[in-house]
Amino acid sequence: MTRVMVVDDHPIWRAGVARDLVEQGFEVVATAADGAAALRIVPAANPDVVLMDLHFASGGPSGAETTRRLIGSRPDIRVLVLSASGEHADVLAALQAGASGYLMKSASVPELVNAVRRTAEGDAVFTAGLAGLVLGEYRRMALDLRSDAPRLTDRETEVLRQVATGRTARQIAEALVISHRTVENHVQSTLRKLQLHNRVELARYAIEHGLIDR
Amino acid sequence: MLAATDVMSPLWRGVVTLRVITAAFAIAVIIVHHDGFARPGLGWAALAGIAVWTVFTCLAYSHHVTRRISVIVVDLVVTLTLMGSSALVLSPEQLAEGAGHTPSLTTVWASGPVVAVAVHTGWVAGALFGLAVSVVDIWLRGVFTTNLARDTILLVGTGFVLGLAATAARRASEQLRRSARTEAATAERERLARSVHDSVVQVLARVRARGGALDGEAGELARLAGEQEVALRCLFAATPPGATGERDLAGALQLLAGPRVEVSVPAAAVPLPAADVAELVALVREALANTARHGGPEARSWILVEDLGGEVALTIRDDGPGVDAVLLAGAESAGRMGVSRSIRGRVADLGGTLALGTGPGQGTEWEVRLARLRPPRAAVSAEP
Numbered sequence: 001m002t003r004v005m006v007v008d009d010h011p012i013w014r015a016g017v018a019r020d021l022v023e024q025g026f027e028v029v030a031t032a033a034d035g036a037a038a039l040r041i042v043p044a045a046n047p048d049v050v051l052m053d054l055h056f057a058s059g060g061p062s063g064a065e066t067t068r069r070l071i072g073s074r075p076d077i078r079v080l081v082l083s084a085s086g087e088h089a090d091v092l093a094a095l096q097a098g099a100s101g102y103l104m105k106s107a108s109v110p111e112l113v114n115a116v117r118r119t120a121e122g123d124a125v126f127t128a129g130l131a132g133l134v135l136g137e138y139r140r141m142a143l144d145l146r147s148d149a150p151r152l153t154d155r156e157t158e159v160l161r162q163v164a165t166g167r168t169a170r171q172i173a174e175a176l177v178i179s180h181r182t183v184e185n186h187v188q189s190t191l192r193k194l195q196l197h198n199r200v201e202l203a204r205y206a207i208e209h210g211l212i213d214r
Numbered sequence: 215m216l217a218a219t220d221v222m223s224p225l226w227r228g229v230v231t232l233r234v235i236t237a238a239f240a241i242a243v244i245i246v247h248h249d250g251f252a253r254p255g256l257g258w259a260a261l262a263g264i265a266v267w268t269v270f271t272c273l274a275y276s277h278h279v280t281r282r283i284s285v286i287v288v289d290l291v292v293t294l295t296l297m298g299s300s301a302l303v304l305s306p307e308q309l310a311e312g313a314g315h316t317p318s319l320t321t322v323w324a325s326g327p328v329v330a331v332a333v334h335t336g337w338v339a340g341a342l343f344g345l346a347v348s349v350v351d352i353w354l355r356g357v358f359t360t361n362l363a364r365d366t367i368l369l370v371g372t373g374f375v376l377g378l379a380a381t382a383a384r385r386a387s388e389q390l391r392r393s394a395r396t397e398a399a400t401a402e403r404e405r406l407a408r409s410v411h412d413s414v415v416q417v418l419a420r421v422r423a424r425g426g427a428l429d430g431e432a433g434e435l436a437r438l439a440g441e442q443e444v445a446l447r448c449l450f451a452a453t454p455p456g457a458t459g460e461r462d463l464a465g466a467l468q469l470l471a472g473p474r475v476e477v478s479v480p481a482a483a484v485p486l487p488a489a490d491v492a493e494l495v496a497l498v499r500e501a502l503a504n505t506a507r508h509g510g511p512e513a514r515s516w517i518l519v520e521d522l523g524g525e526v527a528l529t530i531r532d533d534g535p536g537v538d539a540v541l542l543a544g545a546e547s548a549g550r551m552g553v554s555r556s557i558r559g560r561v562a563d564l565g566g567t568l569a570l571g572t573g574p575g576q577g578t579e580w581e582v583r584l585a586r587l588r589p590p591r592a593a594v595s596a597e598p
Contacts (some may be wrong), residue, residue, distance in 0.1 A: 007367065010416045011418065012417055012420060013416040013417070013419075013420055016420045016423075016424065020423075051473050084415065084416070084447070088274020088464075088479060088481040088482075089481045089482065091481070092505070094483035097427055101588060104445070105415075105419050106419045106422070106423075106440075106443060106444075107417060107423075108423055109423055109424075109427075126477050127476075128389060128478045128516050128518075129476065129477075132478025132479055132480065132518055132519070133478070133479075133480065133481055134483055135478075135480070135518075135520065136479065136482070136519075136520065136521065137480065137481060139521055139522060139523075140480065140481075140482065151532040161518065161520075161529070164478040164515035164516070164518045164529075165478075165516045165518050165529050165531040165579065166514065166515075166531060166533065169530075194346070
């Protein structure tokens with residue numbers, strides 16, 4: 001049974017999501033009201049998937065920062081971000097920090113259940129919104145000529161655009177005459193490249209600023 | 215007020231420091247030259263006067279309450295009086311302007327009120343006070359020589375330049391204060407938005423999600439809650455137009471998000487001229503309305519915004535029945551395809567390009583590309 005932890009500072013929301021998940025056959029092993037509490041509880045609760053809010057009224061580490069620390073100490077944990085609207089920059093930060101995907105808080109229960117299930121299986125949940133964000137970040141990096149940031153291949157760009165406009169992997173595979181699995185691989189690799197680049201940048205930043213030894 | 219005082223304080227400290235240094239110099243000059251004075255007793259009195267007045271003005275100029283124009287005017291009068299007393303104290307030989315000329319009793323100390331008024335009021339007062347001190351100096355000597363001309367230029371110039379600098383510093387600090395206030399207001403707005411967002415909106419979303427599956431009145435209530443949730447979310451997503459006359463296309467389009475409309479945008483804002491954003495939003499609304507009309511209630515739409523630097527791409531797709539392109543062309547020429555024509559017209563007015571992809575059972579996809587007239591914002595490298 002998939003072990004899920006819910007991190008959100010809103011009690012009604014937290015309890016509601018936990019109940020939905022339990023009804024759908026998940027095991028909710030813990031809930032936490034903020035990032036600091038989540039980091040404390042995780043070693044004991046040992047979840048497979050963490051549903052992560054991005055902002056906590058009590059302050060402390062943000063959802064993105066909590067994600068970075070969680071994945072840093074427990075690379076096997078999957079983080080699914082549940083975001084309110086208008087937080088795209090923060091969602092992107094959480095994705096770069098290693099989150100597997102994000103879902104709007106307004107998503108329906110079946111969408112949530114499906115997302116948690118796929119996240120537990122190790123796949124990034126590529127919604128249209130996520131594809132738009134990842135595509136946007138590659139577009140931004142492409143404008144920076146000095147950067148050695150990763151680039152998308154034409155095929156990857158095409159696949160991301162199709163996902164961002166709501167097409168399913170099957171539809172894309174049909175349209176581009178490739179296999180369903182190839183489409184999935186393209187999509188997953190775009191996010192992985194982004195996360196890897198972010199880790200390299202972080203390490204370089206730390207070395208340049210004397211935060212860690214060469 | 216506080217900010218303006220803060221930015222002027224270093225200048226006033228400079229005024230005080232200069233006063234002390236020039237007083238020490240004037241006193242030294244009096245001591246060195248007192249042997250040749252016509253009235254040495256009066257000379258010592260002037261020395262005492264310089265010392266006392268230096269202490270008084272330094273105290274007055276150290277506190278912003280006493281940095282008043284009246285104090286500075288009195289300062290000028292006292293300084294000029296002490297300077298003028300040189301006419302009685304110095305011997306005629308000492309007063310004679312020549313090779314080994316003796317400075318007046320006050321010498322460079324007389325610059326005190328000039329720099330003070332320049333810092334306090336500005337360049338006009340600074341230059342005028344400089345002129346007043348120069349006139350007394352020239353009257354003292356009875357002639358106008360190259361030396362005196364040089365002193366005049368230095369004094370008037372000092373008052374002028376220092377006055378300009380003080381005015382510029384005051385303006386800069388005022389601007390800084392104003393932008394700090396705007397920033398605080400924006401931060402407060404965002405805090406409010408976040409707070410409402412994380413409470414009211416979540417509860418509404420929860421009601422909608424739980425009640426959506428129910429029938430009857432409960433289902434109806436859930437639907438109403440959902441509408442309010444979308445309305446509130448949109449309110450926060452909308453960014454007010456900035457001072458540059460640009461608006462964020464991504465934020466504006468998020469207003470249109472709903473249960474059947476998904477909006478995919480980059481993480482950063484996509485600034486475009488406000489008028490273009492309004493036109494693009496109207497265009498998207500039209501396309502969405504068209505989908506709702508022809509695609510039925512189950513049809514979904516996706517909107518994708520891409521910022522390519524030199525141009526912005528906007529894609530609107532639905533999973534409705536779609537149209538046969540040949541039929542569409544025929545319908546259009548027959549004047550029955552109002553939407554297509556209207557969208558084409560809007561894109562043409564904006565100076566963009568439009569591509570339409572459709573086919574039976576494949577939905578409809580519009581792709582609008584709009585070139586930026588101005589060069590894109592400088593791309594910033596990712597700084598973790």
